[in-house]
Amino acid sequence: MECVFGLVGNDFAIVAADTSAVHSILVHKSNEDKIMILDSHKLIAASGESGDRVQFTEYVQKNVALYQFRNGIPLTTAAAANFTRGELATALRKNPYFVNILLAGYDKETGPSLFYIDYIATLHKVDKGAFGYGSYFSLAMMDRHYKSGMTVEEAIDLVDKCIMEIRSRLVVAPPNFVIKIVDKDGAREYAWRESVKDAAVPSA
Amino acid sequence: MSIFEYNGSALVSMVGKNCLAIASDRRLGVQLQTIATDFQRISKIHDRVFLGLSGLATDAQTLYQRLVFRHKLYQLREERDMKPETFANLVSALLYEKRFGPYFCQPVIAGLGDEDKPFICTMDSIGAKELAKDFVVAGTASESLYGACESMFKEDMEPEELFEMVSQALLSSVDRDCLSGWGGHVYVVTPTEVEERILKGRMD
Numbered sequence: 001m002e003c004v005f006g007l008v009g010n011d012f013a014i015v016a017a018d019t020s021a022v023h024s025i026l027v028h029k030s031n032e033d034k035i036m037i038l039d040s041h042k043l044i045a046a047s048g049e050s051g052d053r054v055q056f057t058e059y060v061q062k063n064v065a066l067y068q069f070r071n072g073i074p075l076t077t078a079a080a081a082n083f084t085r086g087e088l089a090t091a092l093r094k095n096p097y098f099v100n101i102l103l104a105g106y107d108k109e110t111g112p113s114l115f116y117i118d119y120i121a122t123l124h125k126v127d128k129g130a131f132g133y134g135s136y137f138s139l140a141m142m143d144r145h146y147k148s149g150m151t152v153e154e155a156i157d158l159v160d161k162c163i164m165e166i167r168s169r170l171v172v173a174p175p176n177f178v179i180k181i182v183d184k185d186g187a188r189e190y191a192w193r194e195s196v197k198d199a200a201v202p203s204a
Numbered sequence: 205m206s207i208f209e210y211n212g213s214a215l216v217s218m219v220g221k222n223c224l225a226i227a228s229d230r231r232l233g234v235q236l237q238t239i240a241t242d243f244q245r246i247s248k249i250h251d252r253v254f255l256g257l258s259g260l261a262t263d264a265q266t267l268y269q270r271l272v273f274r275h276k277l278y279q280l281r282e283e284r285d286m287k288p289e290t291f292a293n294l295v296s297a298l299l300y301e302k303r304f305g306p307y308f309c310q311p312v313i314a315g316l317g318d319e320d321k322p323f324i325c326t327m328d329s330i331g332a333k334e335l336a337k338d339f340v341v342a343g344t345a346s347e348s349l350y351g352a353c354e355s356m357f358k359e360d361m362e363p364e365e366l367f368e369m370v371s372q373a374l375l376s377s378v379d380r381d382c383l384s385g386w387g388g389h390v391y392v393v394t395p396t397e398v399e400e401r402i403l404k405g406r407m408d
Contacts, residue, residue, distance in 0.1 A: 089266050093305060116239060121262040122211070123239050124232055135237065 002047035003134025003166055003174060004034065005203045006102045006114050007142060007158065008127050010149040012183035013104035013112040014190070015045040016159050018134070018166075018174035030198050035180045039074055042105040043180050043187045044084075047131050048119060049098040056097045060084050077105025081115035081123060087119035091116050096120075100131040137169055138162035152181070156190070163193055205235060208329075212383030213245060213258035214345035216353060216374055217314040217324045219338060223394040224321040224322040226254050226314040227374045229345070230402075231386040232261060241386040241407070249275055250285040251398065253315035255295070255389055258343035259329065260308035267307050270298060288315025288323040292333060299331035306330050320395040321391045326375035345384045348377035367392050367401070375405040 006015035021032040027095055036057045044060065046053045063083065068074045075083070081103045091097055101117040116122075116129040119143040128142040141162045150158070165174045175196035180189050214229040217267035232243035246256040247268055255271065257264035274294055277281070278286055292313045299307060306329045317323045326340040327333045334340065338357050352373040361369060371390055379386040388403035 085265070089262060092262070118262075121261070121265070122232070122234075123265060124243060124261075126240055129239070139237070155304065 001133040001170075001172065003036070003130075003132045003138065003177075004045045004047040004100070004102055004140070005130035005135065005138040005159075005162060006045060006104055006128070007050075007150075007155060008104075008112050008114045009152065009155045011020075011106075011111060012152060012180045012181055013043075013106065013114050014152075014156070014159060014179065015043055015102055015104050015114075016154050016163065016177050016179045017045045017047065017191075019176045019178050020174040021050060030176050030196055033178055035178060036061060037180075037187045038080065038085070038103075039068065040186050041182055042077055042080055042103065043182050045102040045104070045180075047100050052097045052099045056087075057101075058101050060087065061063070063146075076107050076110070076114070077103065077113045078110075078125070080105065081117060081125075085121050085123040087117070088117065092121055101180060102129050102131070102152075104182050104187075106184060106187075108184070114185065133170055134162075134166045134174075137165040141165050145152055160193070167195070175198075208259050208310070209344050209383060210235060211259070211261040212381075213343035213375065213384075214349065214378045215245060215256040215258045215310075215312045216349050216360075216370060217256070217312050217326075217340050217341040218353065218357065218366060218370050218373075219322045219324055219336075221360040221362055222320050222322070223363045223366060223392060224314050224316070224324060225363075225366050225370040225390060225392045226256055226312065226324075227257075227370045227388055227390040227403075228256050229343075229374070229378050229384040229386065229388055231384055233383060238386065244388060246391060247272075248398075249291060249315075250279075252393070253286060253288045253291050253313070254393065256312040256314070256342070257292075258310045259313070263307040263309045267295075267298070267309055267311070271295060271388065273277035274298070288313060288317050291315065292323075292325050292327075296327055296331035296333050299327065299329065303330055312340055312342050314393065316393060316395060322393075339372065343384060345377045345381035348380045349373060352377045362401075363392050363394055367399075371403050375403060379406050
């Protein structure tokens with residue numbers, strides 16, 4: 001089952017997601033990137049129905065870009081989170097998206113922030129959050145070791161602890177994870193944690 | 205599990221001598237898992253009207269946004285704030301509009317009306333108002349709250365005593381309900397000021 005989790009450090013926010021694309025008992029691929037770079041300083045880590053996940057996150061990404069084109073300034077993380085919640089809430093009673101989202105961002109004025117948005121459009125600003133079966137392990141691990149104002153090294157150490165816990169205790173544990181970070185220098189990929197590498201695809 | 209018990213909540217409001225108190229718990233959960241322990245259920249509509257929304261958090265957030273919108277329009281047109289009785293009618297109307305596809309929320313409205321007379325009411329998810337002279341309760345812990353309030357309530361309490369009463373009633377009731385708790389938020393509203401306090405109870 002899909003594992004997504006994230007936390008806020010002293011001037012950055014970090015999110016990690018598993019990278020398996022699964023249908024029933026079949027693993028289609030183990031290097032599916034579920035953390036989308038929304039704009040220069042925002043990350044959206046999504047889990048849930050794969051079609052909805054890609055469709056909805058791309059929709060949010062394009063609308064965030066449109067706002068910037070129209071208004072000349074980027075949206076704040078809180079505004080982007082509220083927009084995302086609004087779209088999920090409007091669709092909820094018509095054609096719901098089954099996507100759970102952790103939206104991480106960095107704003108110059110307010111610093112790093114992490115927003116928990118579940119598939120029924122419940123929005124809450126959090127210091128640490130997680131979705132999926134992996135959340136039972138990662139939230140517990142973060143509750144134990146998290147403190148506010150962690151450095152990148154401490155945060156990565158905690159993320160690795162969570163990944164270890166998921167790998168050892170979850171029955172259908174995903175083998176690979178991707179970690180992305182957002183800070184004053186922008187949103188970027190930080191690392192992969194792979195224990196199973198996909199066979200190289202021969203180029204055409 | 206009922207949709208009203210998905211997130212977990214507890215709300216209580218009590219009338220005192222020219223004052224009132226409205227209190228809520230702080231837990232935001234997804235069934236058995238706790239997501240956050242600092243969730244705000246009570247919002248200020250204006251200095252003399254407070255709205256608490258129990259039930260499904262996403263609908264509480266949507267309903268809150270719609271009500272603030274309607275109240276701001278009212279302020280622009282009427283050039284004054286809404287009376288609590290009027291606001292309660294507005295909430296009731298908005299809820300009944302969705303009679304056959306309702307918002308899964310139980311609101312509690314508390315405010316000081318004309319001549320600083322305290323007004324409290326609650327309603328069900330389709331807008332059936334329940335006015336009371338002493339106290340109203342809502343949420344997953346409502347049965348415990350009814351018992352606690354009924355035994356502890358006295359007429360014409362001063363603000364300090366009212367605060368104590370409401371806090372004890374809230375904390376003892378949420379301790380018997382696994383879906384609500386993690387502290388409390390208490391607002392004591394008097395004609396001159398509003399005091400907001402955070403309670404620390406059993407943090408489980």
